Amino acid sequence: MTILITGANGQLGNEMRILSAENKQHTFLFSDVFVPEDSLVTIHPLDITDAASVSAFVKSHGVDLIVNCAAYTNVDKAEQDEATALKINADAVANLGRSGARVIHVSTDYVFSGDEHLPCSEDDPVAPRTAYGRTKNAGEQALLSVLPDAIIFRTAWLYSEFGTNFVKTMIRLGQTKEEIGVVYDQIGTPTYALDLARAIFAAINDDAWHPGIYHYTNEGVCSWFDFTVAIHEVYNMFIAHGMKHGEPITCRVRPILSEEYQYLTPRPHYSVLNKAKVKQTFAISIPYWRDSLIACMRNM
């Protein structure tokens, strides 16, 4: 198959690029809205909001499948500019769906309210509370209305060795602050983007095409506070074993409530996804979040 990875400069897009080297039975094309000068692979400039360009690209390159890793992902900025977020997260996703190629798209736990107390399944009712969540929900619906046999992976708390993310921020703050407050009343599951990319490849390489929505995060649950403590512990473990250079992190991590943090955008208190369907359909096992954190920090 000829596979186009959009949003190739992002966290997930980069992990898809890493795994493309293990999937030489396919031909890969990478695209993003902006092409960095120091890119290790050819990144084609392609703004997915431009329907004509998307359609022309798919036809001229004979693309069979698009894995859409492109998105407007800044949750706070989306509150201020929902129109732009909607264009990228919904209208553009419909452009991909109309291009003639099959589509695997990526969505988010933010389509749910976050008020649940049990892990959400794929057919639970959605109730987005943020502009970002509304635009991602609109993207799911737009895609399925033009391409009912699309595959959608909903994920959460994504991090990787690429780009900026919570893991890197907490290492930086740990190295520069004596104490940080991190919320303990928001529960979810950190997800290493490389693991999500592996699940996407399981769907690509399956003998059959299984359309529908799938939930994928790493296994287990924690709060952002627990995640931060683990990040610092793993970092210090690498220092102690001589696998990273530098001073161990001694910063105190203080558990705080969300109301103390003064978020610009309300955050879900509980956003755990039920992954039974993805595990059963694609016969995959999912790593525990702490093991994947270690794997990611080893790759950093």
Ligand SMILES: NC(=O)c1ccc[n+]([C@@H]2O[C@H](COP(=O)([O-])OP(=O)(O)OC[C@H]3O[C@@H](n4cnc5c(N)ncnc54)[C@H](OP(=O)(O)O)[C@@H]3O)[C@@H](O)[C@H]2O)c1
């Ligand atoms: N990050 C999370 O915690 C999280 C959680 C749940 C779900 N997700 C979903 O997971 C997917 C991957 O997220 P990620 O963290 O890998 O995202 P990311 O790192 O922000 O990467 C997204 C990429 O898409 C590009 N892009 C933006 N607008 C575009 C356009 N019009 N045309 C083409 N490319 C465009 C971005 O370029 P610029 O940077 O230049 O704008 C960026 O390179 C997204 O669908 C996201 O909604 C993420």
